[in-house]
Amino acid sequence: MKQSQFERLHQADWQRFETLLEALEHGKRKTPASETFAADYRRICQHLALAQERGYSSLLIDPLQQLAMRGHQQFYRHRSQLTAQVLAFILAGFPRLVRAQWRFVLVSALLFFGSLIGMGLLVYFFPDLVYSVVTPEQVTEMEGMYDPAAHRLGQAAARGANEDWMMFGYYIMNNIGIAFQTFASGLLFGLGSLFFLFFNGLMIGAVAGHLSGVGFGQTFWSFAIGHGAFELTAIALAGAAGLKLGWSLLAPGPLPRSEALRLAAKTSVQLICGVMLFLLIAAFIEAYWSSMNTLQAQTKYLVGAGLWALVVLYLTLAGRTRHAPD
Incomplete structure (x- = not known):
């Protein structure tokens, strides 16, 4: 597949993922699209791997790498926050609930x-x-x-x-x-x-x-x-x-x-x-x-x-x- 065809096919996905990243980076954790963040992140990584394998131009690969890196940061930030929430429930939330x-x-x-x-x-x-x-x-x-x-x-x-x-x-x-x-x-x-x-x-x-x-x-x-x-x-x-x-x-x-x-x-x-x-x-x-x-x-x-x-x-x-x- 030519680079131009690849870009036309997936450009909308990349723009949507970048919009979601901007929302997450500004602390908006509950946007409707955030529920599909993990799947969207994996798709970006897949597109980056395909672009590198097919030898597409750095004009395409570099922006995809930036999206993947930003997605990686948000993905593991979300996981760490989830871990913190679970620990907070175990250490304090659950016994408070029992007493309530x-x-x-x-x-x-x-x-x-x-x-x-x-x-x-x-x-x-x-x-x-x-x-x-x-x-x-x-x-x-x-x-x-x-x-x-x-x-x-x-x-x-x-x-x-x-x-x-x-x-x-x-x-x-x-x-x-x-x-x-x-x-x-x-x-x-x-x-x-x-x-x-x-x-x-x-x-x-x-x-x-x-x-x-x-x-x-x-x-x-x-x-x-x-x-x-x-x-x-x-x-x-x-x-x-x-x-x-x-x-x-x-x-x-x-x-x-x-x-x-x-x-x-x-x-x-x-x-x-x-x-x-x-x-x-x-x-x-x-x-x-x-x-x-x-x-x-x-x-x-x-x-x-x-x-x-x-x-x-x-x-x-x-x-x-x-x-x-x-």
């Missing part, structure tokens, strides 16, 4: 942890109650997973340490499934979230109470205490996000229900983003730390207590300082 939604968080936590502790105590003192929520087959499986003689704790069968990454992926998918179920069911006017919070609390409590009663308490609690700080908190926060959705449908105020739901969803989705982070951390700890059977229980208890303290301090104190990032 404290009413839903409180209701969710009371229901989830209340049912967990209550069922655990009932099963511990009345062992046969475990079969009201857990099948005999599941009870047998749980006993095998937390038998002190097990090679790796919390797993249905012994496996090598080189498979920890497989369990890491399994824990992520399983935990996210539970959290999303608890969150999304809030669309049923909050009843779904209430049900799953109560149900999961009963299930976990029944297992904990039974294993404690049959003498496997030390292996179970030393396994659960570490990742439980993030996993159980995440389930409660997912429930709070679901209750936020349900309340917007039950009490939309002066707004139409669709608009109230839309506004509530913005907050709830942000909560779920933080929940995903917690579940990722929980899965990592569960796969690589909790399942280890070579550490003393006291060590796991100390680390677990530290992780619970860290979660509590993070959610209650992070982002309170005046100069914390927004």
Whole structure:
């Protein structure tokens, strides 16, 4: 293709990209065309490579190089700003959001942890109650997973340490499934979230109470205490996000229900983003730390207590300082 034809074919793209660059360089981050910036930047780089390969004149190559260099600066500036925004959300935005939604968080936590502790105590003192929520087959499986003689704790069968990454992926998918179920069911006017919070609390409590009663308490609690700080908190926060959705449908105020739901969803989705982070951390700890059977229980208890303290301090104190990032 001749240079003149190449220029006529793509001149409009280059002019549009230069206009977009000027807007971005002057701080206008939300122009309509900015959504296609990455694709436009890659196209400019492709055109530059073609021009150089075909030996076109420097009168064409030099301006394209300038556009590519300016695009490169804006592209990585945008990526660095995105990274800064993510860090700001993790360090300050998420805990602030949790505190702002404290009413839903409180209701969710009371229901989830209340049912967990209550069922655990009932099963511990009345062992046969475990079969009201857990099948005999599941009870047998749980006993095998937390038998002190097990090679790796919390797993249905012994496996090598080189498979920890497989369990890491399994824990992520399983935990996210539970959290999303608890969150999304809030669309049923909050009843779904209430049900799953109560149900999961009963299930976990029944297992904990039974294993404690049959003498496997030390292996179970030393396994659960570490990742439980993030996993159980995440389930409660997912429930709070679901209750936020349900309340917007039950009490939309002066707004139409669709608009109230839309506004509530913005907050709830942000909560779920933080929940995903917690579940990722929980899965990592569960796969690589909790399942280890070579550490003393006291060590796991100390680390677990530290992780619970860290979660509590993070959610209650992070982002309170005046100069914390927004």
